[in-house]
């Protein structure tokens with residue numbers, strides 16, 4: 434962890450919490466739990482903790498007591514109304530979480546009460562209790578903490594599929610990873626290290642370069658003060674074999690131009706849309722105007738591949754996702770990958786959690802937990 438970010442950051446290293454109490458009852462006797470709700474598009478203040486009525490799981494669903502949730506870059510875009518997969522507010526965001534199965538709906542056979550699971554969904558997981566289709570839950574690898582399990586699905590599935598399924602990464606190749614110290618970036622570095630002699634170029638803010646070097650990035654580049662494409666060419670005049678592009682706009686064209694013959698560009702994000710707390714029409718126009726476009730004939734002459742990836746559009750691909758997760762499970766068991774937790778924030782501090790990511794301070798994954806961890810509360814009391 435780079436700075437001293439979160440009051441609750443120490444929880445990343447803390448042992449797993451004991452299963453929490455059941456939700457308290459509302460005035461009319463019905464059980465209630467706390468949920469984070471996006472009340473409208475805009476700044477950090479649009480997210481509020483609100484009570485929600487707890488219901489039992491429907492047929493085919495499991496009810497999960499949530500211990501940790503992942504914050505993703507898309508959640509920052511969604512808060513500003515720039516992520517079309519989130520239903521309109523008021524809505525509970527949250528695409529990934531980890532917790533314990535507390536009840537089974539009719540017809541659920543492959544999960545048991547007490548199972549520790551990771552959950553993936555389009556939205557709605559930033560709550561103390563969630564009811565989700567059983568097929569959207571995946572057993573946590575043995576020995577994994579809830580924080581790690583909440584950090585794994587989106588970042589590692591994405592990194593795995595773009596590097597290996599689209600990128601076809603092989604020994605002795607070179608990769609340019611943007612946002613290298615972030616969630617997907619950290620996962621991509623660890624996965625590159627599972628292949629022999631891969632040279633990693635990584636862009637990130639300068640304060641993160643020592644961490645990048647120690648995690649295996651041969652050439653960290655400060656994209657904020659220099660032209661990263663020029664820097665790559667100084668070291669490797671022919672360019673690189675694979676560029677992972679989470680930025681969009683003019684950076685996608687730069688990525689294409691940096692590819693060696695037979696190189697692959699995988700575009701999977703539009704981080705350039707985010708310039709401040711609220712939606713920027715200028716950034717939107719600039720990104721749209723500079724959008725990379727190429728036709729099949731031009732591709733043919735260049736000997737390059739362009740791929741687009743969006744995990745959110747694979748919501749029905751449970752078998753595909755399950756297969757990737759089982760490969761990730763193996764890599765975790767062998768000690769080859771390990772989610773890096775930047776900081777852990779209680780639901781009440783979701784604004785600070787978002788600020789941590791949006792102000793470019795995070796190194797690894799930002800995690801939300803329903804309550805402030807107990808150890809930390811004790812420290813604060815003293």
Ligand SMILES: NC(=O)c1ccc[n+]([C@@H]2O[C@H](COP(=O)([O-])OP(=O)(O)OC[C@H]3O[C@@H](n4cnc5c(N)ncnc54)[C@H](OP(=O)(O)O)[C@@H]3O)[C@@H](O)[C@H]2O)c1
Pocket residue numbers: 504505506507587588591611612613614615616617618636637638641679680701702703704705706707708742743744745790791792793794795796797798
């Ligand atoms: N297509 C998919 O299925 C999929 C799935 C997951 C993630 N993604 C994409 O992958 C990228 C990384 O996502 P993540 O969740 O792992 O986030 P992340 O990398 O942890 O994001 C935060 C970091 O991004 C860097 N950054 C670059 N441009 C930024 C900007 N305009 N505003 C704020 N920070 C910026 C900052 O670090 P530095 O300044 O140090 O670089 C910041 O610390 C995002 O573009 C996301 O949308 C796509």
